[in-house]
Amino acid sequence: MSYIELSLQIDLDFNEIMMAELAELGFETFVETEDGLEAYIQEELFEDLAVKNMLETYAERTPISYAFKQIAKQNWNEEWEKNFQPISIGNDIYVRADFHEPQPNYLYEIIITPKMSFGTGHHETTSMVMEHQLTIPHQDKKVLDVGTGTGILAVLAEKLGAKYVSAFDIDEWSVENTIENIALNNTSKIAVRLGTIEDEPRDKYEIVLANINRNILLQQIPSYATFMAEGATLIISGFYEADIADIQAVAESVGLKKVAQLSKNQWASVVFKS
The missing domain is CATH 3.30.70.980 (YebC, transcriptional regulation domain)
Incomplete structure (x- = not known):
């Protein structure tokens, strides 16, 4: 081929x-x-x-x-291994591949299979979402992970105490990678599938995660809101600081309120509440 x-x-x-x-x-x-x-x-x-x-x-x-x-x-796989380096996010999260040495001094260690799926924690957008997750209670919460990539956000959600995580992606490679990462991290409360928000089974979630890109977020935020329980949290990233006003306008149009924001190197991540 x-x-x-x-x-x-x-x-x-x-x-x-x-x-x-x-x-x-x-x-x-x-x-x-x-x-x-x-x-x-x-x-x-x-x-x-x-x-x-x-x-x-x-x-x-x-x-x-x-x-x-x-x-x-x-x-x-061999090519990817040459480029992947472990990282820490704040003082609590350590992300590594299975060929790196463990670091038990971190509260949350996440192992990512050395493949090329989107979202390893290295980019500002992923790390900011994870920083936001650390500030939000996950214990016994249901979480929806939109465009899961490697499954890194879903894995962190379970490690933070979520009772159930629904994760999906449009890319078969990402779904396969997420399944492997779920096993590597001994996480058992994550259901992953191939698909889109349009065919997500109707349910209500206390936390919705979406690290995608500006255009998709502007289009799909109204859909995310329909999956949010009363008082639920939406954490989004994948856009620039200059895009926050447009993102916020769409979110507010469906009844969401901005409650937190992070910015790194012109990238942004915003938290909304229903």
């Missing part, structure tokens, strides 16, 4: 949002590099014009250069 490799030179702050955008276009494997990102898609799924149009949209925000080439399938 042949693949198309996209070699992308871009500000590293854009890497995680690029992975999310490219995943929506069918890319299934990502390797972060010193000057950007390498992304891979099965040749038969590759749509040249769709990818170029997406990249040109972001070129309005930051300098981008890119190139495509056809390659044979390779050992993605």
